[in-house]
Amino acid sequence: MTAPFDLKGFLAQEAERVQAALERALAAVEGTLGPDVAEATRHGVLSGGKRLRPILCVAAYRACGGSEGDAIYDLAASLELIHAYSLMHDDLPCMDDADLRRGRPTTHRAHGEDVTLRAGAALIPAAALQAWRATERLGCPPATRAEVVDTLLTASGADGMVGGQWVDLEAEGKAVTPEDLDGLHRRKTGALLAAALDMGTLAAGAPPEPREAFHRYGRAIGLAFQIADDILDATSTAATLGKNPSDNDLSKSTYVALYGLAEARRRAEGQVGEALAAVQDAGVAAPALEALARYVVARRH
Amino acid sequence: MTAPFDLKGFLAQEAERVQAALERALAAVEGTLGPDVAEATRHGVLSGGKRLRPILCVAAYRACGGSEGDAIYDLAASLELIHAYSLMHDDLPCMDDADLRRGRPTTHRAHGEDVTLRAGAALIPAAALQAWRATERLGCPPATRAEVVDTLLTASGADGMVGGQWVDLEAEGKAVTPEDLDGLHRRKTGALLAAALDMGTLAAGAPPEPREAFHRYGRAIGLAFQIADDILDATSTAATLGKNPSDNDLSKSTYVALYGLAEARRRAEGQVGEALAAVQDAGVAAPALEALARYVVARRH
Numbered sequence: 001m002t003a004p005f006d007l008k009g010f011l012a013q014e015a016e017r018v019q020a021a022l023e024r025a026l027a028a029v030e031g032t033l034g035p036d037v038a039e040a041t042r043h044g045v046l047s048g049g050k051r052l053r054p055i056l057c058v059a060a061y062r063a064c065g066g067s068e069g070d071a072i073y074d075l076a077a078s079l080e081l082i083h084a085y086s087l088m089h090d091d092l093p094c095m096d097d098a099d100l101r102r103g104r105p106t107t108h109r110a111h112g113e114d115v116t117l118r119a120g121a122a123l124i125p126a127a128a129l130q131a132w133r134a135t136e137r138l139g140c141p142p143a144t145r146a147e148v149v150d151t152l153l154t155a156s157g158a159d160g161m162v163g164g165q166w167v168d169l170e171a172e173g174k175a176v177t178p179e180d181l182d183g184l185h186r187r188k189t190g191a192l193l194a195a196a197l198d199m200g201t202l203a204a205g206a207p208p209e210p211r212e213a214f215h216r217y218g219r220a221i222g223l224a225f226q227i228a229d230d231i232l233d234a235t236s237t238a239a240t241l242g243k244n245p246s247d248n249d250l251s252k253s254t255y256v257a258l259y260g261l262a263e264a265r266r267r268a269e270g271q272v273g274e275a276l277a278a279v280q281d282a283g284v285a286a287p288a289l290e291a292l293a294r295y296v297v298a299r300r301h
Numbered sequence: 302m303t304a305p306f307d308l309k310g311f312l313a314q315e316a317e318r319v320q321a322a323l324e325r326a327l328a329a330v331e332g333t334l335g336p337d338v339a340e341a342t343r344h345g346v347l348s349g350g351k352r353l354r355p356i357l358c359v360a361a362y363r364a365c366g367g368s369e370g371d372a373i374y375d376l377a378a379s380l381e382l383i384h385a386y387s388l389m390h391d392d393l394p395c396m397d398d399a400d401l402r403r404g405r406p407t408t409h410r411a412h413g414e415d416v417t418l419r420a421g422a423a424l425i426p427a428a429a430l431q432a433w434r435a436t437e438r439l440g441c442p443p444a445t446r447a448e449v450v451d452t453l454l455t456a457s458g459a460d461g462m463v464g465g466q467w468v469d470l471e472a473e474g475k476a477v478t479p480e481d482l483d484g485l486h487r488r489k490t491g492a493l494l495a496a497a498l499d500m501g502t503l504a505a506g507a508p509p510e511p512r513e514a515f516h517r518y519g520r521a522i523g524l525a526f527q528i529a530d531d532i533l534d535a536t537s538t539a540a541t542l543g544k545n546p547s548d549n550d551l552s553k554s555t556y557v558a559l560y561g562l563a564e565a566r567r568r569a570e571g572q573v574g575e576a577l578a579a580v581q582d583a584g585v586a587a588p589a590l591e592a593l594a595r596y597v598v599a600r601r602h
Contacts, residue, residue: 029458089422117390117396121422122458124422124425124426125429125455125457125458128429129455129458132451146446153429157330157423157426
């Protein structure tokens with residue numbers, strides 16, 4: 001019998017390597033920025049957080065036989081740059097008008113709305129260039145490099161994250177069907193999580209079968225993650241959550257509102273089960289991804 | 302003696318082909334958007350304008366022997382998507398708070414601030430994907446395709462347009478040196494104009510010499526364009542300009558403020574001269590680019 005996977009140690013160690021990659025990424029950009037903007041960018045990007053997207057990318061890369069080294073963390077960091085942009089813009093007054101993010105003032109509260117708008121938008125091309133250059137260091141062939149960047153950009157755009165946020169905005173205060181809600185979150189949260197897996201397996205040069213299986217894993221934990229977020233929002237205070245539980249205030253449709261707490265929990269567990277089955281289908285050992293799937297619904301914030 | 306170049310007819314015909322390419326680009330994105338957001342995107346992208354960046358891209362491509370067809374307009378349209386995003390965000394309340402753009406309400410006045418923020422940001426990945434796919438249809442080798450997209454993203458990001466806008470923001474109300482002002486505008490306006498030329502020559506597979514010469518052309522007309530903008534802002538009303546002459550209101554540093562009207566005009570002409578010299582250095586016939594260089598300072602809006 002093998003020892004149980006040390007998820008806590010794994011997450012701490014991986015978050016540290018992601019943090020180092022983000023520091024490298026920002027150092028490359030900061031020379032071109034004024035000091036005010038550089039600080040806002042650091043605030044948005046280096047504000048802690050779980051680093052779930054980059055960690056998933058690296059885990060998928062390793063599970064598919066990718067080599068060790070810093071370059072995969074540089075690729076993974078591109079996902080966190082996009083994620084940081086989306087949070088910086090989400091929190092703006094014209095969107096969620098949030099004061100707190102991860103227990104600290106949001107970027108626009110600390111650095112102003114105009115600077116945050118710009119700093120956020122500039123992270124999009126920075127992320128694409130970051131991914132493009134990292135895949136060169138990883139030795140990926142040009143077609144693969146292009147597919148990796150395409151995957152990142154598609155997940156970031158109208159067909160993915162941003163499209164999901166739009167649907168979310170338009171659904172505010174309206175009745176939505178369960179299918180609408182799944183579709184919304186598959187794009188809003190799920191697209192970038194699935195892209196994390198896809199970018200890792202692509203960079204590792206994995207064959208189609210494990211790539212497809214890990215893609216399904218990404219979609220399943222994306223949905224599980226969002227349901228868990230809704231449950232946390234419904235059961236937590238700002239103090240334990242480190243942000244305002246704002247989705248309720250804005251009377252957005254949530255899984256808890258639609259199904260009740262018990263059924264929402266059951267659905268989150270169902271998605272975790274699908275994710276674990278996908279790892280089995282991939283046919284490679286991926287203890288980190290199995291542990292991460294369970295963590296997504298077990299986390300406290 | 303050859304007939305004089307028919308700039309007016311050329312601009313009208315080219316703008317029409319760019320418009321058709323933008324319609325194709327939006328049609329590809331709109332299926333994924335809700336109707337509200339699709340309308341805001343159309344408002345921002347199809348709001349008229351000179352289409353100078355795409356027209357320059359196509360002209361450079363043709364001057365370097367690129368073939369006819371729609372694909373180069375699809376590539377050129379990616380520049381206009383980035384330009385449209387920058388205008389949509391520039392006009393937002395937390396930036397210039399503009400009511401008018403090209404004689405019509407700005408996108409956020411017509412479609413709301415939240416939708417405009419999202420629609421603008423989504424144009425960045427859309428533009429990168431648009432450029433990537435167009436270079437495939439143009440038959441460019443993978444390394445060239447990558448360089449084209451890299452050029453677009455670099456010009457759109459912290460090292461280019463957005464960086465210049467930041468410097469602009471930070472310079473508001475402060476005394477700037479002539480060198481600061483040139484540097485600011487080389488990035489804010491010049492980066493994307495130079496990228497337009499670079500993308501055209503790269504896509505045509507031009508050798509380094511004409512590519513370098515056309516790059517200098519792009520930088521020179523970028524600066525000429527900005528000086529001409531300052532002159533127009535200083536001498537026009539909102540009615541003739543189609544937008545609020547807002548740079549003056551916000552007491553930003555302008556060439557007219559720094560040098561006076563006569564010297565600003567002389568400097569704009571000097572940059573046009575440099576652009577025309579660069580066309581000579583390129584060693585290829587480019588009557589359209591010569592006419593466009595003169596047009597940049599002669600235009601009325």
